[in-house]
Amino acid sequence: MFGKKKVKPLKIGLVGLGKIAVDQHIPSIRANPALELVAGCSPNARPEGVTAYDSLEEMLAAHPEIEAVAICTPPQIRHKIARQVIAAGKHVFLEKPPAATLGEAEAIADLARAKGVTVLASWHSRYAPAVETTRQWIAGRKIKSIHVVWKENVRQWHPGQKWIFEAGGMGVFDPGINSLSILTRIVPEKVIVKKADLHIPVNCEAPIQVEMDMATESGVAIRADYDFLQTGIQTWSIFVESEKGEKLELSMGGTGLAIDGKEIMKEKEAEYPGLYAHFEKLVRAGQSDADFSPLRIVADAMLLGKRIDAPEYIE
Amino acid sequence: MFGKKKVKPLKIGLVGLGKIAVDQHIPSIRANPALELVAGCSPNARPEGVTAYDSLEEMLAAHPEIEAVAICTPPQIRHKIARQVIAAGKHVFLEKPPAATLGEAEAIADLARAKGVTVLASWHSRYAPAVETTRQWIAGRKIKSIHVVWKENVRQWHPGQKWIFEAGGMGVFDPGINSLSILTRIVPEKVIVKKADLHIPVNCEAPIQVEMDMATESGVAIRADYDFLQTGIQTWSIFVESEKGEKLELSMGGTGLAIDGKEIMKEKEAEYPGLYAHFEKLVRAGQSDADFSPLRIVADAMLLGKRIDAPEYIE
Numbered sequence: 112m113f114g115k116k117k118v119k120p121l122k123i124g125l126v127g128l129g130k131i132a133v134d135q136h137i138p139s140i141r142a143n144p145a146l147e148l149v150a151g152c153s154p155n156a157r158p159e160g161v162t163a164y165d166s167l168e169e170m171l172a173a174h175p176e177i178e179a180v181a182i183c184t185p186p187q188i189r190h191k192i193a194r195q196v197i198a199a200g201k202h203v204f205l206e207k208p209p210a211a212t213l214g215e216a217e218a219i220a221d222l223a224r225a226k227g228v229t230v231l232a233s234w235h236s237r238y239a240p241a242v243e244t245t246r247q248w249i250a251g252r253k254i255k256s257i258h259v260v261w262k263e264n265v266r267q268w269h270p271g272q273k274w275i276f277e278a279g280g281m282g283v284f285d286p287g288i289n290s291l292s293i294l295t296r297i298v299p300e301k302v303i304v305k306k307a308d309l310h311i312p313v314n315c316e317a318p319i320q321v322e323m324d325m326a327t328e329s330g331v332a333i334r335a336d337y338d339f340l341q342t343g344i345q346t347w348s349i350f351v352e353s354e355k356g357e358k359l360e361l362s363m364g365g366t367g368l369a370i371d372g373k374e375i376m377k378e379k380e381a382e383y384p385g386l387y388a389h390f391e392k393l394v395r396a397g398q399s400d401a402d403f404s405p406l407r408i409v410a411d412a413m414l415l416g417k418r419i420d421a422p423e424y425i426e
Numbered sequence: 427m428f429g430k431k432k433v434k435p436l437k438i439g440l441v442g443l444g445k446i447a448v449d450q451h452i453p454s455i456r457a458n459p460a461l462e463l464v465a466g467c468s469p470n471a472r473p474e475g476v477t478a479y480d481s482l483e484e485m486l487a488a489h490p491e492i493e494a495v496a497i498c499t500p501p502q503i504r505h506k507i508a509r510q511v512i513a514a515g516k517h518v519f520l521e522k523p524p525a526a527t528l529g530e531a532e533a534i535a536d537l538a539r540a541k542g543v544t545v546l547a548s549w550h551s552r553y554a555p556a557v558e559t560t561r562q563w564i565a566g567r568k569i570k571s572i573h574v575v576w577k578e579n580v581r582q583w584h585p586g587q588k589w590i591f592e593a594g595g596m597g598v599f600d601p602g603i604n605s606l607s608i609l610t611r612i613v614p615e616k617v618i619v620k621k622a623d624l625h626i627p628v629n630c631e632a633p634i635q636v637e638m639d640m641a642t643e644s645g646v647a648i649r650a651d652y653d654f655l656q657t658g659i660q661t662w663s664i665f666v667e668s669e670k671g672e673k674l675e676l677s678m679g680g681t682g683l684a685i686d687g688k689e690i691m692k693e694k695e696a697e698y699p700g701l702y703a704h705f706e707k708l709v710r711a712g713q714s715d716a717d718f719s720p721l722r723i724v725a726d727a728m729l730l731g732k733r734i735d736a737p738e739y740i741e
Contacts, residue, residue: 212619213528214616214617215618221616221643279730301529302529303530407529411529413728414729418593
């Protein structure tokens with residue numbers, strides 16, 4: 112071969128082989144020639160065509176060639192697993208939210224820095240097709256206000272997921288944090304929580320509905336309405352109004368875009384390929400992307416928020 | 427004069443002239459020859475001997491020579507005031523907690539960095555006399571466990587302070603954050619919240635009692651017991667046990683120290699002079715000290731904690 116030397120694909124192992132791994136991670140890795148899925152591990156799941164092990168230790172022992180590990184487990188155990196992965200000198204891809212607490216997330220970033228490996232705190236919604244166009248639209252204007260409306264039916268989208276309503280499960284912030292990951296990407300300044308009403312069912316620990324007032328550092332008002340009991344039309348939209356009265360709607364979680372009522376974009380959801388391309392670039396460049404601001408906003412809302420009793424939640 | 431050139435004292439203005447300003451800030455500034463109290467401002471308080479104005483704007487307009495401003499207001503308005511102070515190019519001393527949320531605190535630090543002024547997120551308990559000795563004792567040992575016991579009678583120490591039990595008031599974390607500021611100073615690693623039981627009176631918004639499990643990054647167990655209804659003996663202690671079985675007790679909020687049952691130190695409380703000496707050094711060196719980890723621990727506890735109904739609180 113006399114042409115350009117081909118870079119060897121980055122060898123990846125997966126921890127957690129549940130729904131998100133099967134639906135998103137495995138096909139995205141396989142579709143990217145710069146990546147190679149070596150193996151996965153899970154105490155129980157055995158998706159077809161994946162060399163699978165019972166534990167991280169077994170996977171790494173059998174495949175020392177693994178260079179990077181994507182952690183797709185529930186957030187509660189991500190810190191522990193990330194510690195082991197980093198100690199083994201592997202790069203880390205963290206599903207969202209990066210950890211159960213800000214302290215854990217910061218500890219992971221510190222460890223990765225000390226060990227010289229890449230960490231990506233991934234926020235898949237940032238890779239929705241209309242997010243970058245929205246970011247540029249905002250960058251070119253004086254913004255008057257932003258309104259986040261994220262309303263879905265928990266009974267339809269999260270059946271049987273009791274952990275969401277347990278302490279630390281975040282409730283409606285579990286989907287809501289996706290909107291916050293977009294918000295903190297499209298707004299050039301820091302986003303600060305000013306007030307939050309947290310409606311918590313009397314038999315639950317986490318909010319089912321939230322109204323939140325935020326503001327940018329320079330004072331642009333941001334309102335957010337989260338509802339986990341939305342029947343009928345489901346809404347995952349961010350409305351932006353400029354000082355001149357121009358209006359943008361980022362809809363369907365970032366796949367749709369309309370400006371002044373005119374549809375600009377309506378794409379299929381495809382976030383993980385972009386996310387993995389970003390991860391590969393970070394690893395090649397020896398860099399990290401560890402922005403925890405969406406999790407920080409949720410923690411601040413829980414710190415500051417007013418708790419209001421809501422009716423019992425029954426699935 | 428042919429001797430060493432005397433440095434001119436740092437000219438300070440105070441925002442907020444309430445109890446903490448009168449009891450601690452004003453005497454500590456006056457006792458330090460490297461500092462000069464120029465003026466203060468408050469919408470109502472007029473402490474004797476202090477040139478006072480109704481507002482920050484008036485104070486700064488009358489005294490452009492002010493170089494640094496100490497903010498002793500309630501935390502809810504610190505972010506707004508700090509913005510104005512930094513915009514005027516003055517250094518900032520923030521009372522604890524530095525702001526109402528982590529987002530506000532980080533925004534203040536960002537602004538100070540951009541403007542090239544010093545910011546001190548002050549944690550007065552870190553300047554208690556026995557804290558440094560405790561830090562060194564821990565640094566020289568393998569630690570087995572740490573137990574924080576912070577129990578006081580809210581009716582005695584915070585009479586009429588209804589805001590403490592309102593949303594964002596932090597409840598028993600208002601004094602408890604002092605123990606966390608010591609903990610994060612004496613422990614060389616990051617402190618991570620693992621579990622928290624938050625007992626919230628049915629007529630209040632913030633916890634009156636908290637049991638919390640934390641751990642250091644490398645796994646040392648840290649337990650904390652906070653109680654705001656402690657009658658009889660009040661306790662502000664941190665117990666440390668080494669792997670060899672040696673025992674240290676930092677007591678009375680950091681003024682007392684006993685090792686293996688033997689009293690080593692029993693001093694009078696005098697934290698603010700050390701805090702102001704630290705601030706003056708930071709300003710002279712062009713540095714900042716913006717460690718928000720105690721506030722981050724409280725936010726993580728509120729994010730992760732299990733809420734438990736406690737009996738009505740009646741003052």
